[in-house]
Amino acid sequence: MQRTQISTSQAPAAIGPYSQAIRCGQFVYTSGQIALDPASGQLVSEDVQAQAHRVLQNLQAVLTEAGTSLANVVKTTVFLTRMSDFQAMNAVYATYFNGLTPARTTVAVAELPRQALVEIECIALIED
Numbered sequence: 001m002q003r004t005q006i007s008t009s010q011a012p013a014a015i016g017p018y019s020q021a022i023r024c025g026q027f028v029y030t031s032g033q034i035a036l037d038p039a040s041g042q043l044v045s046e047d048v049q050a051q052a053h054r055v056l057q058n059l060q061a062v063l064t065e066a067g068t069s070l071a072n073v074v075k076t077t078v079f080l081t082r083m084s085d086f087q088a089m090n091a092v093y094a095t096y097f098n099g100l101t102p103a104r105t106t107v108a109v110a111e112l113p114r115q116a117l118v119e120i121e122c123i124a125l126i127e128d
Contacts, residue, residue, distance in 0.1 A: 001025050002024075004023040005022060007021075008064070011058040011061040011062045012058060020065075023126065028062075029123050030062050030063070030123075033058040033120055034051070034113055035117075036058070037054065048117045048118055049091065049092050052093060066126065068124045068126045071098075072125045073097070073102045073122045073123070075102050076102050077106075078093070078104060078105070079108075079109045080107070080108055080117065081112055082108070
């Protein structure tokens with residue numbers, strides 16, 4: 001099956017040897033996004049809700065480049081450095097996923113790149 005690299009300047013450039021996303025068949029698999037501003041490359045805030053907004057905006061930019069959107073996400077994985085931020089992150093997350101919400105896993109991790117508080121990756125369907 002053919003794989004296609006997805007890349008957009010509307011989301012932060014990869015900070016390591018990976019792609020922003022890969023399309024394989026009718027699905028897009030994104031790399032995890034942290035709350036980096038695409039223009040400056042800097043973390044947007046030390047507040048988990050502000051970071052969650054930026055993360056989801058970054059994911060939307062990658063998905064748009066791939067020809068899909070958050071509405072077609074079927075699975076997300078959320079990484080939090082503090083599980084005490086779960087409800088605050090959820091409040092933001094819920095505003096981006098209306099109707100049928102994707103399957104999701106949320107895990108606490110010891111640390112994320114650039115001292116981010118939240119990272120999210122997803123799998124989305126591309127409808128023809």
